[in-house]
Amino acid sequence: MELTTNVMKYWLVTADEKMQTHKEYLSELDQAIGDGDHGHNMARGFQVAAENAKESTEEDIGALMKAAAMTLISKVGGASGPLYGTAFLKASDKWKGKTSLSKDEFAEGLEAAVEGIKTRGKAEAGSKTMLDVWTPVLDYVQHHDIAAPDVSAKAKESMEQTESMKAEKGRASYYGEESISHIDPGAYSSYLLFEALAEALDKEEA
């Protein structure tokens, strides 16, 4: 597989579509164990990131993703803004100067992204956060020849598993035991992001 600049753009654009479509649902998830803004935050940020990507003539994937990172950092706000922003920023650094990514190059960027989230959020997987989607997806990508349906399935399964977890980070942690039996909103938006990636991979394969 090769991920071209166009595929990466397509990833951002598709991610935005999904955030817009699921905006209310994401905020509802956040209403239950947070403050009800996650969908609005994600929709606000990805909208601008996707618009910029669409208009961009940038060929360098690193530069493209860095621009997206900066947009997410400045538009999303809340906790998810710095986390998604840092993730994209760290990945973009690995992808600097490239116009196409091999699977391993892609995985390298993803690994940097996950490290970035962990450092920024002072968290590990298992605390009922977006990391509970990013970490297993990274693991999967690192150890398999990735195919679109598998990435999507992995993300979905991981997202669903956050339902039974107890939140230990972020706003949801104040809900303690009551956070159990709710899906983590950041995990859900991350699942949407990787579903968009799967569609981008599909496109690449087509």
Next chain:
Amino acid sequence: MELTTNVMKYWLVTADEKMQTHKEYLSELDQAIGDGDHGHNMARGFQVAAENAKESTEEDIGALMKAAAMTLISKVGGASGPLYGTAFLKASDKWKGKTSLSKDEFAEGLEAAVEGIKTRGKAEAGSKTMLDVWTPVLDYVQHHDIAAPDVSAKAKESMEQTESMKAEKGRASYYGEESISHIDPGAYSSYLLFEALAEALDKEEA
């Protein structure tokens, strides 16, 4: 007829009982075309006035009623406090030094009371206020040999007539046309006062 000091005390005590019994109703009337405090205002003031009257060893009707006036002035508050207070104060002046009142002496006090209300409230009968009970009752007392049932009937009839009037004074005036088809709360409390007077007259006759 002769109204003794004891009868006058009995008037105050009975008036208080009626204000307490109808406290909520008076406030409900005031809720419709005012601010809903008339029953609370009247109950607060008459309670203390009646307590003082009960404990008082005063023989002078003027002094007794002046004390009641001062209590009403300081305890009722709102618009009805100065109005009832002034009424009793003006009447008490006419009754100074007396331990018993003839019908004419009583009427003289009542007339002073009505003048007091008019001056204090810058109002005349016909504006849907307590004056629409006080004025006809005064007129009746001035021109008839009063008997308890008649005083009570006159007050009741006058009170009921305020229902169809349009308010032009006090808080109810802001309701304009909407004040129509509501009984004026001050008219109702005045009716209670004269009903109490009727019971006092009854007592005197008994």
Next chain:
Amino acid sequence: MKKFINNPEDVVEEMLEGMAAAHSNELRRLPGWNVLVRKDAPVTGKVGLVSGGGSGHEPAHAGFIGENMLDAAVAGEVFTSPAPDQIFEAIKAVDSGSGVLLIVKNFSGDVMNFDMAAEMAAAEGIDTEQVVVKDDIAVENKEDRRGTAGTVLVHKIVGTAVEEGLNLQEAAELAQHVTSRIGSMGVSLSPSTVPASGKPGFTLADDEMELGTGIHGEPGMERKKIQPADTVAEELLDKVTAELEVKSGDDVIALVNGQGSTPLMELYIVYRKAAQLLSGRNISIHQSMVGEYMSSLEMAGCSLTLLKLDDTIKKYVT
């Protein structure tokens, strides 16, 4: 009714105790009376300034006790005018021999009780003057207009003026002059509940607002579907400027007052539009006030007050 209270009958007493305890550097309570006075009252050689009215409008009036403001505030029961003996005590406590100006909101109860207090003062040889504030232009007949948030401007301007040495007669004239140039108009979204009654003062549908409500929830001019903030601001502004005949080149003080549960955020949104419109009409805002100055318990809503300045008044705007 969800309130932090103990017994509904004790709310005023307990509030006053709380105020006196919290602000003991600025004011003190007259023992046994529902009156708070400036700590250093009576101030020698200065005309005393007394205001008051029913409680439930905090910070009015006790919150405006201090230098360049009131010398005393008298607190009635919730939404009920205080009795004359209370007002009289306030007058006695702040009179330094220079006389006392009473600032009264135009409600029949307040007017009558302050009148009686003035008579009591006269009987004891204390000079008083009264100014009755009638700023609520929602009421058509000028003489019947209610006193609302504009009253606070009278406290501040006349408060400054008497501190600078105006005598009682001059202070009364200035107060009258200021009052005649103030107009206010309110709009409410939901009612308040007086603790003693436990029931909301009026009802409004979920999508309705009422234009022109008084500070106790007295009826306004019109009920209508709730409008965007800009539309509301424009309507309030148009009504007030028309009434005061404010025109290009004029200077005003603009006050957006919160009625109780409307967030400061919304008050600023309303203020923003009013300020834009004023500046578009070449009317300059000499001073802005945005916040709760004359509240109505937990009523949701706001009011806009303008004071049309002139050179006489500007001298005392700090």
Next chain:
Amino acid sequence: MKKFINNPEDVVEEMLEGMAAAHSNELRRLPGWNVLVRKDAPVTGKVGLVSGGGSGHEPAHAGFIGENMLDAAVAGEVFTSPAPDQIFEAIKAVDSGSGVLLIVKNFSGDVMNFDMAAEMAAAEGIDTEQVVVKDDIAVENKEDRRGTAGTVLVHKIVGTAVEEGLNLQEAAELAQHVTSRIGSMGVSLSPSTVPASGKPGFTLADDEMELGTGIHGEPGMERKKIQPADTVAEELLDKVTAELEVKSGDDVIALVNGQGSTPLMELYIVYRKAAQLLSGRNISIHQSMVGEYMSSLEMAGCSLTLLKLDDTIKKYVT
């Protein structure tokens, strides 16, 4: 949702425009940014003080810009932390070369965004320090405690201290010291509604209150039947004094903060009981604050904050 707004997406922008217009003598807006700064920023030779967070807590934080207080406030979307580039602009605007102290309420979003802003500042050679306020004792684990009304005390005390010449390191240490001696606890009666969502943040039965809610309606410690004000005040006070180990002979600042739609009258009733209990325990109230300092839109409720003073802090209490 009954609010004076236009488009829910524009509330923060329009509020900031309103604030900048209303208070142009005290502050100015950084063009294009959701940042309000002291009019004369940067103040030569003075450490800059920046705070901020989600909007909806007005007057926090912009209402505390001024001498002896903040140099800048950064406004996020309603109840949403502002982004690092916004904070970075604030830092640049107030840095006079003496460095900038960031006062952050402890929410993961705020902490991360202020962290990133500090990194951006470092990359441009601007010194910053941060203090994270964790005053909400309703959360058991000290490190996870939320930042609430106590934050305002840090603004004021450290604001005074830097005006008197403390350098960045000293200011950060003082801020840390002050923060460690602040405890707050809230109790809510009804929720607020974020304009963008249009739905109340939580639900409470008609006879229920929630003890320990956060300023965005985060869950508290316990829901129970609504209690009389005196009981509520005592419970809040007991929890806070126990946590801070306030004892006979100590001096405190006591702040009763309104969450939005609770009338000032009720806040004073709560304050009254707290003050009585403190004085009964021989704890002296050095300074009292009663009102809305850190609101939560139109939430009904209040919180009690104590700051346990010592000689170091007292120097800067004005």
